[in-house]
Amino acid sequence: MGVDQEPVTKKTWQELQAAKEAERNARIPEEWKLRPDQLPSEDVVDLRPIVKSCGILSPAELAITGEEYDATSLAAAIAAGKFTAVEVVTAFCKRAAVGQQLCNMLTEIMFADAIQRAKELDDIFASTGKVVGPLHGVPMTWKECFHFKGYDSTNGYMSRVFQPADRTSPLPALLQAAGAVVISKTNVPQTMLVAEAHNNVFGRTRNPVHARLTCGGSSGGEGASQAFRCSALGVGTDVGGSVRIPAACNGVYGYKPSFGVIPMAGYSYSGWPGSNTGVPAVSGPLGHSVRDLALFAAVVRAAEPWRFDPAVAPGVMEGEPAARRPVVGVMRASGIAPHPPVRRAIREAAAKLAAAGFEVREFAPPDLLAVRDISEQLFTLDGLSYPKGECARSGEPPVPSVLAIGFWDLPAKTQEEAWAWNARKGGVQKEMLDEWQRVGCDVVLAPVGPHTAPRPGEWTSDHYTVVWNMCDYPAIIVPFTHADPALDPADVEFKPMNAADKKNHDLYDPELFKGAPVALQIVGPRLGDKQLLKDAELLDSILNGTA
Incomplete structure (x- = not known):
């Protein structure tokens, strides 16, 4: 699973692409494939209803995979004997198969292995009367950058096809030990530094909620997977918004932890090993409720990951958070x-919280355009040599969205330049901390981006998300509303502040x-993850009317 330096084949990248596509298609059973007449026309925007009309899933399977259950309630239903693991895993595999044919979000499909593992879990439950762990039988999908033994870890690079991993990354192995069943990996952008999911190996992923708009990235395949409900819980990574942007684009929940909370050891780097420093990447879940995000964190932390990953800090998620109404x-x-x-x-969110009795205060961050100037330099210290x-x-070319983000031609930095950019990052961290202290808030309610999901390849401004990576604050995405022309007309009196604003x-x-x-993006202080998860669940209940 190291960095290969020599080509492993004489085939052209187009030949490799065709062979990889054939392999992926062969992993979907024929009886789960859509007929040509069931494929939507270009004017169909919401692709999700097709799973109900195509007839591939039974009514019971549609119920299992539907909105009645999040991962937390699904795990409870399996533990209570309402469903078998095979019933649940098969239902989600079938739904994922339909989603893949409509949206192209899956990479390494593992349906056969997943159903076999579900049978083993059912046998254990039948013989012992106990689940193997808190995620017993819960289907999961994982971002392409995690290793699974026997499956490729291409990370969207044609140079890495047909080179199966010899072991599973520690984080997914931990969740599998807790009973989770992995059914597939999900698509990413080439370079992993784009708010998109498009590469030459697997193609572009479509947004199942709004097919004309981007699914986001870099965990874009995972965002689309959760929106289509291809699994009960998914995992991505985030270095500039890569969990939060696709969660927002696809209308699902997402959580970017503080660095040191969730292990990253042994995943498939999208750059040189050892490069996870200037703005460190983190792993985080995408799912269907804040409590699912908290369940993921609780299961991971209960396994004491600091015992195998030296970057993980003990003691920062343990203990009970306060029951409070956060400022x-x-x-x-x-x-x-x-x-x-x-x-x-x-x-509307601020007004709703104020009406519910929450104290709401204005928060003025540092200049986020300047923050973006810093982050893009720290992301390209090597001039994208990897x-x-x-x-x-x-011999594959960069895809258009990789060029559009503006990183491809940035030069490598000298060590002195790297120090200078890191010093500027430290200045932003101090400014943010000072503003947090001035306001006296417990959480910050912020945009996820300057727009909703735009057209594919057009999400090029990540400053509303990357600032929290640079400051290392945890952040949670909560779906809230939908764009409505009647409520959201174009601003005809708009006066741009700068060229980026006009664009x-x-x-x-x-x-x-x-x-x-x-x-909405709800942010907490550094290493305040457990309290943030509790606060976000309360705020979500007010904002989305479940309280």
Whole structure:
């Protein structure tokens, strides 16, 4: 699973692509494949209803995979004997098969192994009367960058196809030991530094909620998978918004932890080993409720991952969080003005919390455009020598979204330049801490981006998310509303603050964006993850009417 330096084949990248696509298609049973007449036309926006009309899933399977259950309640139903693991895993595999044919979100499909593992779990339950762990029989999907023994770990590079991993990464192995059943890996962008899920190996993933808009990234395949309910719980990684952006684009929940909370050891790097420093990447879940995110964290921390990953800190998630009504700071804009649906979501959420008795205070962050200037330099300290080298090995070109993000041609930095950029990062961290202290808030309510999901390849401004990676604050995505032309008309009196602001404003088309999910980002202080999860569950109950 190390970094290969020599080409492993004489085939062209196009030949490798065709062979990999054939392998993936062969892993979907014929009886789970859609007929040509069941494939939607280009004018169909919401692809999710097709799973109900295609007839591949039974009514019982549609119920198991439907909105009645999140991962937490599904695990409880299996433990109570309401469903067998085979029933649940088979239902989700079938749903994932349909989702794949519509949205192209799966990479390494593991249906046969998953159903076999479910049978083993059922045998254990039948003989002992006990589940093997808190996720017994719960189907999961994982971002392409995690290793699974016997399956490729391409990370979206053609140079790495047909090189199966010889072991499973520690984090998924931990969840499997707790009873989770892995049914597939999910798509990513080439280079893993783009808010998209498009590469030459697997193609582009579509957004199942709004097929004309992006699924986000870099955990874009996972965001689409959760929106289509291909699994009960998914896992991605986040270095600049890569869990939170796809969660928001697809209208699901997501959690970016503080560094040191969830293990990252042994995953498939998208750059040089040892490069996870300037802005460290973290692993985090995507799912269907805040309590699912908390369940994931609790299961991982209960396994004491600091015993195998030296970067994980003990003691930061243990103990009971306070039962409180958190003081909410509200960040409305910085650097680039959000589109009307995002501004409305922040405005309505703040008003709803204030009406429910929460203290709401204005929060003025550092200049987030300057933050983006720093992060893009720290992401490209090597001048992207790793992805350029991987592409050269197979002869594949960079995909358009990789070029659009603006990183490809940035030069490598000297050691002195790297120190200078890290010093500027430290300045942002101090500014953010000072503002947090000035406001006296417990959490911050903020946009996820300056827009909802835009067209594929057009999410190029990550400053509303990457700032929290740079400051190492945990953040949770909560779906809240949808874009509505009647409520969110174009701002005809808009006056741009800068060129980036004008570019973003020009992206907005009320009719195109109609129905796009609009999410909120709830941020907590560094290493305050457990309290944030509790606070976010309370805020979600108020914002989405479950209280």
